[in-house]
Amino acid sequence: MKKTQATMKKELQVTSFFYILAIILSHLPLLLLNNSFYHVDFLIPLFACILVLEKHVLTLFKIFLFGLLTDLLLGSTLGVYALSFLLIFTVYYFFIQFIAFKTNMQKLGLLIFITFFGVFVESLTNIEELNNLAINHLIINSLLSSLAGGFFFLIMSLKRS
């Protein structure tokens, strides 16, 4: 289905709203934990959601800028989110070339997979985290982030329908 300019503008507004929400949520102590082992990443599942639900027209350069902006706002190492988003996009692109994801359940499955992948890439490229990287922490962080992805997916799907 081709998108009109009006639809695209509306989608941009929705995406921007969720982006600001994700940035705010990233600044709140949601897990109330005093160690830095576990964290929910909100930006990666949001980006995965935008991809899976085709919420916004994205080009490679836009994705790169989107990643850099995220790095700046979160104060993380420059390029970490840019690289993660680009690789997530590649994985997504690879999948949709071979498999058609039509139902919401199929899309949710893809969302969880690419969120897992994204969190792995983000953790591996983040040198600050790399010192204390343990596979169990990584899996738990990916699970928590996937839950956040499910939350975004639910709300964005509802908004869409």
Place this chain on the structure above:
Amino acid sequence: MAQQKTQRLRLFTSTNFSFLHFCLLILTSIFLIGFDNKYQLSEKIHQKIFFLKSPFYSIINLPWDFYESLEFFYTNQQSLFNENIALKEKVQNLEFSLQQLESAKLENAQLRKTLKIYNLKNFSTIPAEIRLPININEKNKLFINKGESHEVIQGAPVINNEGLIGQVIFVGKDLSEVRPLHSSNFVINASLINGKENVFIFGNGSSLLEIPLFPIHRQINIGDIFITSGIDKIYPKGIKIGNVIEIIEERKGQFLKIIIKPFAHPQTYSTVSVIREKL
């Protein structure tokens, strides 16, 4: 025409995916990561845009401030009375300690005069409250409600009742960011409490600190306490850092890796003190 434009902008059509652009952007990202790690570019940018972020942090704190003011408004007389008694007891104990301290101070001055030792620099403290966010993207951060207007300077040490917490890295008008002791690029010069063994202690990003290469012939035991040495002229001498909890042999037994547990955790108390040199 419009249809053509929509066609061109269609999401993820194969014509939009340029492999060359993709490789270039990936390489740029990797280059940026390396460059940032080497030259701390993001920290410099963060410092420049810190004043833009301050209002955002104030908004995040609004619900908490509102809750605190409500709590204060509805505090009953009995709880205030109990608090008053507890504070009076504390004041009495502190007065007793102060008397002891005064006599020790006089004795110390006399000894310094006899031994011809120069006086230590005088320091004062600025009390501050910890503000939200205490973490960004669930990574520990520490912000305090004092800034330039309260004469907080960049690089000032921050302590609480239990020991050293960190160092001020960014200063806004009424808000400052503190790098916690255990963050991955924190280094501090320290010595054992008996004044022996001057070492560098490193934060490693976990909740613990470490001395990566400690000579094996030097004596160190589990439970030994490290304090600031004062050599770096940033941290006053004698602030408690932490105690040794683990000693691991490194490099085929040539060195020891010492794991230290800090005494103070930023979130232990809601108030901290920023140390500044008296002019």
